[in-house]
Amino acid sequence: MEKVSLKKTASSSLLEENVLNWNLVQKSFEKSFGSEIYSSWLKNISLIKEYNDHVILGVKTRFFRDWITSRYADKILGELKKHKISITRLEFRIEPEKTGNKSLFSNIQENKISEIKNSILNYNRLNPNLNFDNFVVGQSNNLCFLSAKKTCSQLSRYNPLFIYGGVGLGKTHLLNAIGLELSKNNTVMFISAERFMYQFIKSIKKNEMVNFKDFFRKANVFIIDDIQFIRGKEGLQEEFFHTFNTLFDQSSQIVISSDRAPNKLDRVQDRIKSRLSGGLVVDIGSPEYDLKLKILRKKISEYQNFFKESPDLQEEVLSYVAKNSNSNIRELIGIFNRVVAFGKMSKKPLNVNDCKIILRDVYNSNKVISIDKIQTVTSNFFSISLNDMLSPRRSRPLARPRQIAMYFAKKLTTRSLPEIGRKFANRDHTTVIHAVKTIEKLLQNNEEIKKNVEELKSLILSDTNAISN
Ligand code: ADP
């Protein structure tokens, strides 16, 4: 035992001798890239992990990563080598901001709205980039937008204002905008229900419930995001109910968001549901085509203002993206960023076909693929029956597709080898290993197999109904 721990200390101190001083590295970035590039792109890079021959660096968004790797990677590596000669490789990892939403083009200033003595409770954050001015209005969100504006100009007229709708439709953006607007003349409390619970539990543990209650009572505007989080949490509901009543009785404005209507909040006490629906309830709809287009145009103009150059996007590309993205605005903006970044990297304006590929990537990255689907698509592709493909027969026209299907089962799903074996008419896991190896080898030197596998892969990843099971 003794020996092991000694060894550990020795090797870790050895490592330390070689550790990069990130502050110094940053300084040299600034010197060699110039302060403009440095502050726009490199300043926020963090050092996540360092090995002898390579480092893992953290960036906030995919867009930053793509941008930095396409333009500055070589030079960054060169700089790092000056500090540590053994480094030969860089890797970037995306480490998104943990709190709140973040607009792509600017840094969040943490905006403390109310003066709170107790530092534990000091978590009130509004994002200055999510305001009314950059909230694009269309048919589907007009009512919500107007209600939010009205709430700001006539406090307590609608109390509470309850906004509900699906993911990524702009609820948090609107709540934040209300908070920003009202914080000019009011004490605003803006918190997610999850955070509310966290503080609540912490206060109980530290015997600080009096502070907790006092703190919320001070607000004359109380904004709580994602209230659906309290479902099934009795203690939290109890506390929320009292907070709500206290605030309501002192005529504080209350604004709430939720992913569903008040009466659909199952496992929430009836008395709370009735409180929630006692003011104005509005739903934010899925964006229509025109709104999506308007949002894309807005993003282009934000981009132009920020980068002083125009992203080269043709009208047909915009309308393709608006038509083919689904109803989530967060995702729409993600696709926009991707299209712009790819356009930049390929140094030519993108056409609709390029966009198809980009969008397919976006949608496939979080799709769950089943072994059943792989088997059906593969057997269809090779024009053999599923039964034959799964049968014990070993002739090449059956065995090859079977192996390819096993290969995909391994590569595109998270199933274990024995599970895959069972799905292939109870074969042993060693058969699966053999299949995967065989295909991997063939992919290196057999053009026909390679072409088939690539085509097949895009079929499996696509949502074509003609081949669904
Ligand atoms: P939700 O809270 O409903 O899940 P968010 O408010 O977080 O959605 O919105 C997701 C992203 O889309 C945010 O970046 C937000 O700024 C943006 N967004 C949503 N609706 C609009 C809109 N109408 N105009 C501009 N940006 C929007």
Ligand code: MG
């Ligand atoms: Mg939200």
